[in-house]
Amino acid sequence: MPRTDAFPAPGAVEPAVELAGVSVRYGPAKQRVTAVEGVDLRIHAGEFVVLVGPSGCGKTTLLRVAAGFERPATGTALVRGGTPEPGRGAGVVFQQPRLFPWRTVGGNLGFALARHGVPRAERPARIAELLERVGLPGLAARRTWELSGGQQQRVAIARALAAEPELLLMDEPFAALDALTRERLQEEVRTLAARLGTTVLFVTHSAEEAVLLGSRVLVMAASPGRVVAELPVPLDRTATTDVAALRSSPEFAHLRGRLTEAMRRP
Template identity: 85%
Template structure:
């Protein structure tokens, strides 16, 4: 969590982007996905990117993950150039699990990649599955799981390296409404309990307000951040999230964010 004795403006940013641009295509026919993006995320923040399709949300997340290099500008994660797997866990819209491996096999592979000794992996697998609400599932085949369970395994895999930064690209978009709500609540509580820094991409104003401590609204043509909405909803681990959803403040913030997005 952020140090309480340091003013927010003086905290060292976990994510620091300055005037970042991302372009695709050829030199003769370039496509600008992002232009002039400045972004700073401090330790313990849950920042949500929201906006229409094509506004560059995923491109921005890929820059932070180290999957893309900016065409111009400066990108740093904890003061270093972003690199895949360097201190950041990533959860995609689709789980992307290995279907020929069991649940435990998928997690064991992730643990092996970060150098966890073979003898320690079974214990870590049990801990990870308990953390995401799937105790006793290590021996199950991934194709035996529901979509929500598969996404929980993907989250456990991202948490295997105990990352300080968690990047989530519309991870619940393909799930049914009930499963989506349940996982939203669990991720909100888990992030608070572990003190993780999160960058989360969504199209949904409701999801953005529920999860984020700060919401950034993006627009296309080219992709850029056009507005910021601080969210002051309670974030303690014992917060009743169901009651939060029906609160007047939640409705006000959701309405305000929808208004900004439409504008």
């Protein structure tokens, strides 16, 4: 079901992700560091929620909690009503592609498909479909080191989509890319998530990227990490497929300004 930017009524359906009073701490008792403290977060199916804030405010920590890589010291974390577990039900895309360099593009995708129980006979067709989705048709036989950085990140996104996850967790996936490639992938991810109805939790430092992608933006502050502001993004993205026109619209500029102001507050 395609995503829209209208929010579901509270309580209408079970949240795709729910964090209640979540705190995460690191280190021994006498030197314990609080990464995040008392965070409450509800993400409904089909939402594209963006976390923004300064380095060290706990954005990645919350994403890791949702992925099942971290356990809260206090509070509860639920994904579709159950305890999050690594590799189950969520696709994760990191800042770096983290592909297997000894495998081909198809081999990387095939490995992910095998892990999720896709029969060997079905994998070639699925690999071709995944590469088509991310704009890399016909590159299954290529080695990953032969690809550009942007192409490698597309393969990483395709790998995350291999299990057709209902939840996609993205940790600054475009931070290391050049501006042109970053803009292209921003549009591809936004369009892909809308078409598939995927729920997305996306981490970034950029106010512009947050407004461009998100249906809702949460602003975090550090010491300890916590959510301090929420900004709905009611842009009508169905009215135009022209990202340049969207970026230059008065509504976009207004929302970006509001978000930038919220990020600068103490």
